[in-house]
Amino acid sequence: MLLNTDKITKTSSIIAEKLLPQNGGNSEKERQLSKLKTVPYRNKLSERLSSQPSESLGRILKSVEAIEYVTQIALLQDLVWEVVDARINNNYPRIMNVAMNAIGDGASLHLNPQLRIPKQQLMTNLHWMPGGYLSDSGHQDILAGLRYLNYLYLFSTGSPFESFFDNLVPRVKDEFIENYFPSLNPKRILDLGCGIGHNTISLKNLYPNAQVTGVDLGAAMLRCGYVNAKLLNQEIEFSQQNADCTEFPDGHFDLITSFFVFHEITNTSMKRIIGECARLLRPGGVMVHFDAGIFLDPRTLKAKVFRDIQALSNNEIFIVSPPLPTIEKMIEKSGMKPVVTKIGDPSVVNNNLGQWQIVAGVKL
Numbered sequence: 001m002l003l004n005t006d007k008i009t010k011t012s013s014i015i016a017e018k019l020l021p022q023n024g025g026n027s028e029k030e031r032q033l034s035k036l037k038t039v040p041y042r043n044k045l046s047e048r049l050s051s052q053p054s055e056s057l058g059r060i061l062k063s064v065e066a067i068e069y070v071t072q073i074a075l076l077q078d079l080v081w082e083v084v085d086a087r088i089n090n091n092y093p094r095i096m097n098v099a100m101n102a103i104g105d106g107a108s109l110h111l112n113p114q115l116r117i118p119k120q121q122l123m124t125n126l127h128w129m130p131g132g133y134l135s136d137s138g139h140q141d142i143l144a145g146l147r148y149l150n151y152l153y154l155f156s157t158g159s160p161f162e163s164f165f166d167n168l169v170p171r172v173k174d175e176f177i178e179n180y181f182p183s184l185n186p187k188r189i190l191d192l193g194c195g196i197g198h199n200t201i202s203l204k205n206l207y208p209n210a211q212v213t214g215v216d217l218g219a220a221m222l223r224c225g226y227v228n229a230k231l232l233n234q235e236i237e238f239s240q241q242n243a244d245c246t247e248f249p250d251g252h253f254d255l256i257t258s259f260f261v262f263h264e265i266t267n268t269s270m271k272r273i274i275g276e277c278a279r280l281l282r283p284g285g286v287m288v289h290f291d292a293g294i295f296l297d298p299r300t301l302k303a304k305v306f307r308d309i310q311a312l313s314n315n316e317i318f319i320v321s322p323p324l325p326t327i328e329k330m331i332e333k334s335g336m337k338p339v340v341t342k343i344g345d346p347s348v349v350n351n352n353l354g355q356w357q358i359v360a361g362v363k364l
């Protein structure tokens with residue numbers, strides 16, 4: 001099945017026009033950002049790995065090539081956040097006016113100020129984002145979501161929203177769900193760790209007749225996701241809940257998804273989320289967790305090196321996941337049949353370091 005590029009263009013252009021800054025912030029920082037390149041340093045590290053294939057992981061991570069690469073990524077991250085904040089600050093009144101008009105009465109936005117955020121998720125600012133993804137000053141705060149939205153924009157290439165807002169979920173549907181579960185026609189869908197809702201919105205695009213709900217720990221992220229959905233005239237429920245112990249009834253959902261969540265959580269949280277999915281799915285219902293192959297299944301030394309560098313440079317301290325056979329056993333013990341596979345062309349995805357990883361299960 002071919003992707004609907006007309007839909008992609010429309011979705012991307014509406015979000016860009018309405019919510020992203022329409023003029024820059026710090027032109028000097030943006031020039032510096034455009035000149036800063038990490039690829040040459042990654043290539044140097046790749047050359048070392050090729051020339052010394054028997055070298056230990058620890059020794060490689062202490063090498064000059066690895067340290068230089070991590071340093072360049074750190075410089076890039078710092079510059080990105082400076083540019084992001086400058087852009088937001090220079091456009092803040094206009095953005096907030098659009099956002100507040102979109103939120104309206106917030107009828108489908110359910111926030112819980114009393115929610116206990118797991119301590120481990122408060123320990124670190126993922127991707128070194130200022131304030132972190134869970135920062136929230138209350139009421140109308142969407143700053144964490146705005147930062148992440150602009151972060152995606154700056155780190156994408158070509159048409160900046162194609163891969164993040166629209167292409168990912170259709171690929172999962174086309175390359176995985178339709179191959180393994182062709183009769184699945186979900187009426188209720190739950191997206192775990194939905195953040196600003198970019199994949200949640202794609203789920204609603206693909207299953208327009210389904211009731212779609214996104215949950216996340218971050219209130220500001222959810223407000224931003226709600227705004228994104230409203231700008232696109234999509235009716236989606238957003239709820240502030242912990243994915244490993246939600247308030248939904250047993251057997252409520254036909255399809256549960258997550259995108260790039262598993263590599264950001266502890267092994268204990270992963271086990272609990274799998275168990276919660278088993279509780280929430282109806283018999284025959286399906287869970288699909290999508291992540292990068294190098295995070296969940298780094299089979300080569302090169303993959304392990306770049307996984308660990310990702311953890312260091314992005315402050316992703318839980319990135320070392322249990323082996324896939326262990327995850328499969330978690331799924332089996334929860335009462336589901338595991339389906340663990342990969343999608344995508346390994347020659348082009350994920351910087352040639354592995355295909356995209358699918359961790360799925362069907363409720364028996």
